[in-house]
Amino acid sequence: MSGDYRLGLKTLDDEIVVDRLPVRGELPSWLAGTLIRNGPAMFDHAGKSFRHWFDGQAMLHRFEFTGGPDGGVSYANRLLDTLNVQSLRERGRIGYQEFATDPCASLFGRFFTRFTRGTSANGCVNVTEVNGRSLAVSETNLAVQFEPETLATVGVIRYGPEASGLVTTAHPHAAPGTRDLVNYMLKFGRHSRYVVYRQGPADAAPTVVGEIPADLPGYVHSFAITEHHVVLAIFPLVVNPLSFLLRNRPFIDNYRWRPELGLRIVVLDLVSGTLRADCRAPAAFAFHHINAYEDGNAIVMDLCAYPDAGIVDVFRLERLRDGEVLPPCRPTRYHIDPDAGTVEVATLVDQTLDLARINYGRHNGRPYRYAYGCGADQATSNFFDRLVKLDVTDRTVTVWREDGCFPGEPVFIAAPGSSAEDEGVVLSVVLDATAGRSSLLVLDARSFTELARGDVPHAIPYGFHGQFTRARPT
Template sequence: MGVRAGFETLDREVDVDLEVRGELPPWLAGTLVRNGPAKFETDKGSFRHWFDGLAMLHRFGFADGAVTYRNRYLETPSFRAARDDGHIAFGEFATDPCRSIFSRFFTHPRLRRTSNANVNVVSDGDRDFALTETPIAVEFDRETLATVGLADYDDAISGHVTTAHPHRAPLTGDLVNYVLKFGRRSVYRIYRQRGRTREVLASLPADRPGYMHSFAVTERHVVLAVFPLVVNPLSLLLRAKPFIENYRWRPELGTRFVVFDQRDGSVVADERTDAFFAFHHINAYDEDGRVVVDISTYPDSGVVDALYLDRVRGDGELPAAFPTRYEVDLSGGGIRSRRLASDSFELPRIAYGSHNGRDYRYAYGVGSRDNGTRDFLDQLVKLDVSSGRTIRWHEPGRYPGEPVFVPTPGGRAEDDGVLLSVVLDAEAGRSGLLVLDAATFTEIARADVPHAIPFGFHGQFTSRRS
């Protein structure tokens, strides 16, 4: 792979104006904040997995055709321990902290009480937060990227694992997510949030809970797809292994779809289908007594192992995900599935504000040229889910990140807007912001950054506040 720069530590923090090549639409005003790992070594240890690196925020500001860029590390307890003492002090996804066996047992590090919020960002309108898969959100200032502190809530909902992909309920605007609490009998608690208060909507007990990075909502439902990558919670306490290495792939269990009614939390469908694995849901919606769920799927959980740093920095193969539709019959008729397109498709995004949880036509993601497994994700893909037709953007030696859709104000078409993607130029050893017309998938503009930005995960665009 020519992508090692995407998995190397970035020590520079800058605040610069970028030179724009091309012309940005005059209506594009606001901020894109992206999140991802950017420090993979400390003075006394190294992280083992892409998902473990310490979080850095990257802010692109847009106004009057100009672009600014700023990056800052998220100054959490996890980061401060690495900076000040050189220690990996908290259990990460696939890296244990630097502690003795005695200390490990009595502090349960594998329950991942890390504040290293390196996955996503979300806004509640007044405040901005960085998120990871532990229920510890970190507030930051959107303009300066300064870390404000850990979030607090006016409730007693607790748990060990959550998702960094909360959803806005399409009809109410409530933030919806779940927390998983491990125990003799573990339980998923789906909740809705208004302001600083969270309210439990539904609970689902589980003897062997599965690893789920995301979930789906529709106008009327919440959908959990429980993949058969499962854990015995006792293993997290008794086995001297990092968090994810306690999970086991059990394909004989199949994948379980549980559909909850948003009004009262009741289970309206509980069906199983063939085993598969996924990180990301694309979208979901209700249709004629069914729930349609589109997911970027892998045949098994091998992709987790493929993303250890020694593999992605070397010549390891990267399994491909493909967009797949699952239709869950709410009257007990089981699940039908079909692949939506032949192109690989990960880090999916849609016109979220107008089509999340509703019938839609277009999705945008990253993929591998010719579905190859010997290189990293090297193309952007626009998918028409109704026809399976795809459009691709690809330049040799360049590796794009998640494409964030920004709608044209007052636009009528679902794909009327632009896509923002951070792209690594492997040969030049630096990254840039690429802006595509979402309808035609042609380049509008780009702006180079003075360094390589490590491959990140997710970001959000927020229009300039009045």
């Protein structure tokens, strides 16, 4: 393969604005709005390096589509102005703890400072809108608010209950039907517990839906929702909360893989908080859910499932830069029978798929057919090197790939007035390692063929998630 994939793991700290990118191909005339993507960008500074892909300091990238027959796309990027970025720039040192990087011996102090003051925002955050505010949401009870027009950091705010926990997910959901914000907090203690909550309009206080006790809390990066239920997959990558106090280790290094515990799946009623199911499946690990929905009295949950938690260590910068092959991550279906307390597990296709997205507005928490994600050759790929369209009904895949190109998470945008689930486009930031720059790729979602791409003048480091906002009618 031509091009060096490691270009996507180099620091980018230049901030630019380009009013009109050169576009190859033709953009759909209806495509008007803004895509904001997030990902790590500052991995190394003044001789100091973070240890994990997740730990690189966050940068926002804005692509704005003007639409119409002469439509184009502009680009701007900007680092989130966090205390760790300030520490690196002003003092030349890493000042605050990250996912796998700890700058000092006092782990306990840094750990609780980080989760109560919002001292840092690494690249492993999700760009979303919560109660009308544009936020970079992290795996804490805090989020960095930014101005979408300028990407300027506005401040750090809470987006969960005031009686907040220490750890949450960067993937809150909009409840089907009501669009209420739904998320959870993990409260560490002698008796740790996951607290599921929901929040309506901006002026409404969050309310607790229910609590799930956990003697050994597992690392949970995301969760699933259906029309009437919240579904937590608690993986057997677990921690004794005392480890944070007694061991001098970064956050994730306190967790241990315990496959004998199995994968714990908990289903709560979204309104009453009633426990519908608390069952076990064979051990697996995942960062991202694909979707979940109700099938009669049963629950169907689809995961991007790894065989174990080894991917957490593979994503350490040293190992990524050394060329380690990614382990397989297969789309896996869990069919949960709450009455019987049983789970049936089936692999949907034998194809790596992670960073999955769906037609969220219409099918989140409901039956669906198509998902879009990043894939890799299971034998040779050092990083995600293809985009995959998954048909969960036929259990088939369609692949887009190009030699030397490494795409990021695909974001589906439905065409105005569309009726078919896959009528629209898929957007992905693609690193062309051979050309030494990135492009915004636009694919027809149905045929999965290229429509256009806008070329960015530099290489954008590998990112995580993005949010598209349609332009308001004038």
